[in-house]
Amino acid sequence: MELLYGEWLRDDLARGDIPEPRPMPDLAPEVTLALAGNRALFGPPPAEVMDPVPAADLRRAIVAGVPSLLADLDSDTRNVLLTLARIVTTLETGQILPKDEAVELAVHRLPPGQMREALLIARQMYLEGVDDDAAGAPWEAARPAAREAAMALVGEIAGFEPD
Numbered sequence: 001m002e003l004l005y006g007e008w009l010r011d012d013l014a015r016g017d018i019p020e021p022r023p024m025p026d027l028a029p030e031v032t033l034a035l036a037g038n039r040a041l042f043g044p045p046p047a048e049v050m051d052p053v054p055a056a057d058l059r060r061a062i063v064a065g066v067p068s069l070l071a072d073l074d075s076d077t078r079n080v081l082l083t084l085a086r087i088v089t090t091l092e093t094g095q096i097l098p099k100d101e102a103v104e105l106a107v108h109r110l111p112p113g114q115m116r117e118a119l120l121i122a123r124q125m126y127l128e129g130v131d132d133d134a135a136g137a138p139w140e141a142a143r144p145a146a147r148e149a150a151m152a153l154v155g156e157i158a159g160f161e162p163d
Contacts, residue, residue, distance in 0.1 A: 001027065028053045028061035033096055055094055059160070062087045066154060077139050077146050078132050081122040084153035091160040099126055109156050114145035119153075122146070 001024035005013070012019075024030070032053045034046045043049075066087070073080045082099040085106035090096050092105070103123040110116040121138055125131075132139060139146060 004030070026061050026065050028058045029090075029096055032058055036096070058094075059091060062090055063157060063160075066157060070150065070154070073147065073150055074143075076132055077143065078122045078125045078130075081119055081146060081150060081153070082126055084150055084157070085119060088153055088156050091157065099123070106153065106156070110149055110152050114142070115149040115152055118142050118145040118149040 002021045003018070004024070031046075031050060035050060035052060038045045038047045040046060066084070069080050069083055082103065086097065086099055086102040088106045088109065089102040097105070100123050103119055107116055107119050110119060121142055125138075
């Protein structure tokens with residue numbers, strides 16, 4: 001990987017802090033998303049120069065990222081829950097859905113109550129553009145339920161057939 005842009009990198013990139021090229025374990029989902037959008041900043045559309053990612057490679061790559069996601073649970077609760085929901089729905093459907101749509105499909109896998117509510121809070125924060133560190137972010141009271149929801153989603157992920 002030579003360059004990845006994500007909103008979380010905006011400040012670093014604006015300062016001119018460009019990461020060095022490095023291996024990218026989650027390249028499969030990024031290529032899948034690029035092919036789905038099929039738009040290029042310059043040059044031909046991605047589908048003209050890249051082959052589709054094999055489904056098994058996509059599944060393997062998204063599951064491989066789960067441990068690093070869990071390491072960020074306390075500092076980036078919203079995004080971790082949303083990404084876990086997205087992994088579940090990608091495993092289930094073969095498609096990478098927007099985070100809010102992924103929550104709609106994954107939330108039924110959690111029991112009614114606080115775990116489900118934590119996932120819905122994460123979706124609402126995403127839709128409103130509220131980060132975990134924003135004033136008034138609701139995680140202090142909901143953090144135990146958010147942890148339980150994350151572990152329940154990890155259990156759902158583990159339930160899919162490995163490749």
